[in-house]
Amino acid sequence: xxxxxxxxxxxxxxxxxxxxxxxxxxxxxxPPAQVRFRPLSLGDAGLSKAISDWRKIATCGxxxxxxxxNLDLGDWLVHCxxxxxxxxxxxxxxxxxxxxxxxLPIALFFHEDEVKLRQKLLQAAxxxxxxxxxxxxxxxxxxxxAIALTEKLDCPNLISRIIAYLGNYENPNTWVEQLxxxxxxxxxxxSLEQTVIxxxxxxxxxxxxxxxxxxxxxxxxxxxxxxPEDFRLCVTxxxxxxxxxxxxxxxxxxxxxxxxxxxxxxVPWLVALNLSSTRVDQWQLADQLLAVWSGVYDxxxxxQFQKLAVVAPRVIGSR
Numbered sequence: 079x080x081x082x083x084x085x086x087x088x089x090x091x092x093x094x095x096x097x098x099x100x101x102x103x104x105x106x107x108x109p110p111a112q113v114r115f116r117p118l119s120l121g122d123a124g125l126s127k128a129i130s131d132w133r134k135i136a137t138c139g140x141x142x143x144x145x146x147x148n149l150d151l152g153d154w155l156v157h158c159x160x161x162x163x164x165x166x167x168x169x170x171x172x173x174x175x176x177x178x179x180x181x182l183p184i185a186l187f188f189h190e191d192e193v194k195l196r197q198k199l200l201q202a203a204x205x206x207x208x209x210x211x212x213x214x215x216x217x218x219x220x221x222x223x224a225i226a227l228t229e230k231l232d233c234p235n236l237i238s239r240i241i242a243y244l245g246n247y248e249n250p251n252t253w254v255e256q257l258x259x260x261x262x263x264x265x266x267x268x269s270l271e272q273t274v275i276x277x278x279x280x281x282x283x284x285x286x287x288x289x290x291x292x293x294x295x296x297x298x299x300x301x302x303x304x305x306p307e308d309f310r311l312c313v314t315x316x317x318x319x320x321x322x323x324x325x326x327x328x329x330x331x332x333x334x335x336x337x338x339x340x341x342x343x344x345v346p347w348l349v350a351l352n353l354s355s356t357r358v359d360q361w362q363l364a365d366q367l368l369a370v371w372s373g374v375y376d377x378x379x380x381x382q383f384q385k386l387a388v389v390a391p392r393v394i395g396s397r
Contacts, residue, residue, distance in 0.1 A: 081339035086227050087186055087368045089342060091140075091360040093309065093335020094182060095133065096347055097327035101317035102128045115347040130324060131165055132172065132179040134158075135206065137363070138165075139183040144366045144377060149184065149198045151205055169205055174215040175294035175325035177207040182332055185220035187371055189227045192243075195220060214244055214253050215292040219329055222299070226336040233306045237261040237299070252284055253292055260296050264303055270315055273300050278321075294322035298329035302337070309334045309342040 081089075100115050138157040139149075146153055158165045172180060181202045188195040199220055203213050218240050225231045225239075232239070237257050244254060259280060263273050277293055301316040309331075316330035317323050334342065366377045 080229060081341070083227060084365065084368050085339035085341065086336050087364040088340040088361055089335030089338060090182065090186060090223060090332045091335070091364045092340060092348070092351065093313070093331035093343055094179070094328045095331070095360055096343060096351060097313045097316060097331025098130060098133060098324050099128045100313060101323040101327035115350050130179070131162070131168060132176045133328070134162060135165060135168070135180040136182050139180070140363045140367055143183055143187050144363070144370050147370055149201065151201060155205070171208055172206045172211070173208060174211045174292045175322055175329060177203055177211065178216045178219045178295060179325055179328050180206050181216065181220065183367065185223040186227070186367060189224035192221070192224070195224055212253050212292050214251070215295045218244070219295055219298070219333070222333060223336045226333065231337060233303055236303060237264070256280070256292065256296055260300060264300065270301070270319065273297070274319055274321060294326045295329060297321060297326050298333065301326070301330045302333040306334065306337055309338050310344050
């Protein structure tokens with residue numbers, strides 16, 4: 079195994095958070111080389127934009143999965159209300175990309191069972207997603223993350239595999255057409271700017287709303303597949319798309335994080351995230367989520383092992 083599953087859980091959760099904060103920092107007018115990830119303080123004017131409500135919903139979902147050992151929608155809603163009562167007003171309002179961010183924990187927790195993954199995503203979508211939005215685009219991101227966690231993600235063939243996978247459950251539709259166009263753009267080596275222009279042109283041709291956020295998911299796939307081994311470049315380019323930048327960057331960060339693991343995220347970015355007052359302890363939540371997925375009965379018992387250093391015999395000397 080290239081990276082441990084724990085490494086990838088941490089990468090997906092922290093990568094998504096890094097992407098969202100980076101895109102919310104107002105970096106869209108900067109050249110890629112000048113984009114820097116920086117911590118946000120309580121007095122920062124961008125603090126309220128740094129963490130979306132969908133991120134908070136996802137965090138509540140993680141805590142529900144840890145506490146219940148399964149997807150308990152009632153517990154999820156109760157926990158959301160305790161965390162921020164106004165969140166419940168978002169039920170049934172999420173677009174595709176927002177729903178994908180909110181359901182990221184489901185993609186992680188049920189990654190090894192494709193049937194159960196789709197079933198649990200449908201249950202969550204029934205709560206949060208707008209009925210007019212496309213569920214299959216949410217399923218696309220979740221499935222891509224799931225196969226990254228099991229080291230079955232073959233980047234050159236990912237789009238064709240997604241189309242084949244969706245064909246098992248969904249009828250062919252405009253989302254599949256969009257994926258086919260995305261595959262063509264990737265094969266042609268189209269730039270990010272060309273890709274955005276072309277996808278939006280096709281969106282208008284199909285008389286789709288400019289607010290259709292499945293385009294954000296398509297751009298997240300493009301940014302990841304264009305440079306899958308380079309987390310920093312993936313997320314930076316996603317933040318600069320100018321189209322639903324926060325959700326695009328959050329989903330790109332989740333994909334790149336699941337694929338490259340926590341070690342793919344630049345160390346200065348992790349340090350800055352640790353210093354940020356917006357930081358939710360996604361690292362600890364990732365550890366606990368994997369522990370529950372693995373069958374640990376009492377996750378509080380794993381806390382005593384967090385500081386252990388494990389190496390080969392006789393490497394660590396006595397003090």
